[in-house]
Amino acid sequence: HFDINAIPKRQFIQKLCEMCPNALEKSRLEYFLGSEEGESDLIQYTIREKRSILLVFRDFPSIRPSLSQLIQIMPRIRPRAFSIASSNRTSSENVELCVSVVKYSAILNTIRHGLCSNYLSHLYAGSIVPGWIDRGSIEFPNLEKLKEKVSLVLICTGTGIAPMRAFLNELEMSFAKKSVEIYMYFGCRHEKDGDFLYENELKKYVSRGMIKLLRVAFSRDQIEHEKKIYVQDLLEEDKDIMKPILLDGKTQIYITGSSGAMPRQVQNTLEFIAFGTNASQSDENALHAFQKRIHTECW
Incomplete structure (x- = not known):
């Protein structure tokens, strides 16, 4: 699945610039990529303002990539890892998680929602969630x-x-x-x-x-x-x-x-x-x- 809410990296902006047909929009993208001042403004535009890929496409409406182009440039939704909050000694059939539902206001006065935490919060009893169990980074005494x-x-x-x-x-x-x-x-x-x-x-x-x-x-x-x-x-x-x-x-x-x-x-x-x-x-x-x-x- 594509992560349309991800914050775009410089390489993504570079690809958009290459396929942009509008001269004015293209010059703005070239500015982001072509100077120290532009690079600083790009960091402000993407990282500090937490502007998602979806919002970037709205800011540059002339860019309409094909499906094959999207497959090449779009980031995939990365798996999220959560620490298990229960012991199999107390319940061998259940795994408990402790998850904070992420919701915050970005600089653009938009409400950002954590993708995975909100997905989990909207599940109903009996839902099937793909997942895996892996060793954590800390190990308690045996x-x-x-x-x-x-x-x-x-x-x-x-x-x-x-x-x-x-x-x-x-x-x-x-x-x-x-x-x-x-x-x-x-x-x-x-x-x-x-x-x-x-x-x-x-x-x-x-x-x-x-x-x-x-x-x-x-x-x-x-x-x-x-x-x-x-x-x-x-x-x-x-x-x-x-x-x-x-x-x-x-x-x-x-x-x-x-x-x-x-x-x-x-x-x-x-x-x-x-x-x-x-x-x-x-x-x-x-x-x-x-x-x-x-x-x-x-x-």
Whole structure:
């Protein structure tokens, strides 16, 4: 299937320029491709304004490619990957996903919808969805092979809670749960409105002692002009608790969620807690060994 909502790349604009029959429209496309200023304006026109291929065709109406030309130049809809949010120990026949329905306003005052998330949200019970199961980029400890007590620090934001929840489901059904101490930091926008995903489940794990520490950052619940609170802020607040845990060579740290600034900021905070303000100047081998214990799955 063609992805008409994709943001066009430079190569696509080049192909449109080659087949454009209108002199005025062609000169505009040539401008985008022919100078540094034009290249900068092309980035503004496509990436910053999130202009889709469909809108580009509307802006250049003289371009009417044939089916064979479309097949050559149009990007295909790429498969989307979602982290599984359940364990086959709790249900061997079902796979649960935790998906945020993407909807936002672009600069052009148009509403953009996430293609796959909205597709999933409009399915009805019994719908057949093509998919596959693949190994994720993080690997939790094998609970059946644990021979000593281990601490795990789980840090996640938004739907990044999915793999954490899957592991907690697995841990709940395992005899090894008494050998694992969980320190969990979760970030979302609001305490209400359904943003606190799996709230009751997490609180149940806390009450049963399966999660030793649960901290939740609600980044949009602050009063206007107050500093927003993120997971890295809670980590820093807990630095006296977390430092010995982080410096324990058996502790494993997992970071999941948005691939924006969050993973880097969280890792910087972890290094600051463990090694102080001169983390980059600390013993290189110790810092490298610490970084190897940090596992990320961000998108």
